[in-house]
Amino acid sequence: MTPDDEVPLTGGFVNDVVRVGDTVRRPPGERAAFVHALLRHLAAHGWPGAPRYLGDDEHGREMLTYVDGHVAAQERQPESVTSDESLRAVAVLVRELHELTAGTELAATAEVVCHNDLSPKNTVYRDTGAGLRPVTFIDWDIAAPGARVHDVAHVCWQYVGLGPSVDDVGEAARRVRVICDAYGLDHRRDLVDTVLWWQERCWRGIEAAAADGDPAMAALRDGGVAEQVRAAHRWTLDHRDALERALG
Secondary structure (H helix, E strand, O other), rough: OHHHHHHOOOOOOOOEEEEEEEEEEOOOOOOOOHHHHHHHHHHOOOOOOOOEEEOOOOOOOOEEEEEOOOOOOOOOOHHHHHHHHHHHHHHHHHHHHHHHOOOOOOOOOOOOOOOOOOOOHHHEOOOOEOOOEEEEEOOOOOOOOOOOOOOOOHHHHHHHHOOOOOOHHHHHHHHHHHHHHOOOOOOOOOHHHHHHHHHHHHHHHHHHHHHOHHHHHHHHHOOOOOHHHHHEEEEEEHHHHHHHHHHO
């Protein structure tokens, strides 16, 4: 294999990711052993919502199956990506992930295994005949045991875009409910607080790691990402009542 065989894949903030034929090559994360076990478990159940782990290449990079389709990495997306139908399909995929991991050794004493970084940029969409719909989640580096509401709240934040760019708070709140209804989330009292927890955890984590000298996190901080997330946290806090009312 030569460098000419490698095609850089854009969209991620941290990892150097390349495509080689029908595979994706990337440096393993800190929790690679857990992630690989998780991907093997999902593959054993035939779940299409995650790439397959194929082992490591000669450079020590992990090899994953390349999932063809549209990755929603840019801010402006086709209407079918942001439609209620796609929101419902995302929620169903998350529910399937959780059902496949609930009660397993991977989940340990937690409810399920959470992806922990669900967002449009980590989602592959494909036209299934009625427009683009989500088919696979990528970037599983920080998957870990957790509570169902952790992933659902992250989905509400990222796929609805909760933050200052929201023009209609009522519409955003309605879309949050679409996600919760499609997932079948029974206990919603903690959802908005969990969104706030994610947002604060994110901007504080970026700033702390950047201050400790992490170059990737420093780039995010200097690029304004931490401040953007902090602004989203302020927005969610300001509109907490409207969001909670929509959940009933």
